[in-house]
Amino acid sequence: MTNSKKYLVLFTLFFLCFNLVLTAKPFESTYKPLPSVNVLIKNANIYDGEGNELLQTDLLIKDRKIEAIGKDLPVTNDFEVIDASGKWVTPGIIDIHSHMGVYPAPGVRTSSDGNEATSPVTADVWAEHSMWVQDPQYTLALSGGVTAFHVLPGSANLIGGRGVTVKNLQRNTINSMKFPDAPHSLKMACGENPKRVYGNRQQAPSTRMGNIAGYRKAWIEAEAYLNRLNEYESKSDEAKEMGYKPTRDLELDTLAGVLRGEILVHNHCYRADEMASMIDVAKEFNYKITAFHHGVEAYKIADLLAENNICGALWADWWGFKHEAYDMVQANIAIVDQARGGTGCAIVHSDDAIGIQHLNQEAAKALSAGIRAGYDISKARAMNWITSNPAKAAGIYDQTGSLKVGKNADVVIWSKNPFSVYALAETVFIDGGLAYDRKSGFYPSSDFDVGIINSNKNRLEE
């Protein structure tokens, strides 16, 4: 290659990059990480999120990535060194079920934006367009080691709209929080909520059979729409000019995205029999359910979930607030995890702004219940329930969710073993940037927190 050609290539590359930065497509992530720090964490006990426990091991963060994990990594002047003797290190915690931002604090009518409960199918709405970026709850989740979370619309509707995965770094636009290259999700909901909301208005659905009919009707429309799109796309350029392009339909765009495999289905569903019916609906229309959420009865069909590669995103012990949540078993998560020879996918989720701060404790409860039920499950494996498994279900596992060389440096240093209630997240890195440091009092404050009790202080300042 001649020099001039080289320059041309370089110039083109430069131009392309520059152009991308300036003109991100509408609704795409514009996330920029915090300043990069290169850190050598010495002598830590590590749960790597892949089921391994590595005692007294070093972890090197360099240029936003996990550069190395091993014993006695060399100390050089290029890195800040953190002595983590006696402490524990895990991947950043990920919550697959959050309503932070769409149901922010304070919980007031004017920013309660999680349910577009005006029609049973609202696949056209996107949770990210409701999220309040100044929700003071993000910081609280960060103090619990949460580095990314998936925000869903609520469960009033059969099909509630698109969910979004974000970095737990508060910014003043939603696009700058969006997790780069994370797929959208689709929130669907079974059971009591949709049939109550619409049944009370004397409209469909008012029964569980009405629910199922509602999903199927929506998918029939989506199939027809996708066929029209595909038919148009398969035409020659000439034929395209001659014919009409199908009119865009926001609702069907989302559903077609699911049928194309681009959007991941997250299905709120408590009862075992309803989960089984939803698997049939998915088979009928040839889409995949990524995870059932809440699934209080998942243990009753754990094998079916494992066979269909569906994760159970579950609470450790919530029950009794409604009828479909009556059959709680604390070993639910462990049973789902251990199904079909340990091939099940279990996730501990929060659905709660307090719970998200303590997902490690929720995992501890689920683990001990599993052990009491007779399963041989290690803490290292249980750590997957709040790291790699939710990362897989959010479609971001290639980037984060475990401590593997080359992955994003989303790392938490805990004061003690994170399966203890006394463990506190001390230091949190997101993409190799320092996001939270308990000892030095380094944490973000939302605009909401500023001067709101005493005008010269932020909310959490003593």
Next chain:
Amino acid sequence: MFIKIFKTFLCFFYVGALYSETILIKNATIYDGVKNIPFEGNILIENETIKQVSSTNMQADFVIDASGMIVTPGIIGTDTNIGIVEIGALSVTRDDSSEIYSIGFSIHDAFNPKSTLIPWNRSNGVTSALSLPQGTSSPIGGLGSYFLLDGEFDITSNKDMVMIGSVGGSSNESRAETYAIMDDLLSFASSINIRDLSSDADIAELIEASPIAEFMELHPRDVKALFKLTNDNLPLIISTHRASDILKLIELKEKYNLNLIIKGAQDASLVASKIAESNTPLIINPINNIPGSFDELASNIQMASRLEREGIDLMFNTPRSHNFHLVRQGAGVAVANGMSYEAAISAITSTPAKVFNIEQRGEIKTGYFADIVIWDADPLEPSSMPEYVFINGKSIDLTSRSSRLRDRYTSQPEKPNTYRD
């Protein structure tokens, strides 16, 4: 397996009400519930009560070796709806509200000792509970009762031993109006002479003569309950959060000499010294650091430790009675964030007993009822579970509907599930 058979044996044995036998819990690490440092010791149970707590060895008919295990008083569920709500969103299973009575509405007679919440909570260490109604149409009103969670139809309870109320941000009216109503009601209550309560006809006359009583459409039951607040030192739990509201309630407490307890109190650390000076106990949820409303902006995970430093009597709650035992997790989080371990135990055992005059419970102490939990590990770790739970000296079967369902789906796979045990 041995432990299971042994426990079953204990249960059957005591169901037979042969109450002359003694049980010794040996070599336990005992937290007595009153902030003393733990000690290694033995607890002798005879009949319903603790006969002796001692470091010397004792003889008994049954001996439980609790070496290396922590023993605490049974947890007292402060602020629950156990026994009066089965399924939250199912109104036909709820007995916690009234449309007719307000101040005098009592939930006592609705208590269901067979509620599934009882075996589940007590198998997790909760041995008794205060069940409270929802709020009523009056800002002060609704009577709660205390129940032993032994599950017996022959209910052991303290009936109507507490009143509730609330004040704070509302979409309907100003809190100033709420205070005016509270003040008028309490002023009316103070003016009542016990002789005026001798018959419903007399009470009806009182109501007619009182603008506030008439406006609130009070019933004789309501007036009798109100009277107890200002004359019988009836504990009054008011839910509020904002610091200014806490101070306003302390004013009312002092004006009418109320036995006031404040619940929620998310802003309490802003006015902690005032709360301490006024000797007002608090019921807080130590894991709740969410600024959930404009009244709760000072919510902070260090709240419990800050309030402990001021010497305030603290009790812990959790909003979900189905898992009220998770108050242990909240207590653990409080300790992780600076509270002393002993004070955290006390907040779920002896402090509620003291504040609500629950006599001879909440502590491991000679002569007290034997409500005792032997834990398989640290009780403030939510992953721990009881090995034994004693209520009134009786070893309780730790089976729950939840444990049965678990066993049903993890054993006997050869049978269709509906034919399993």
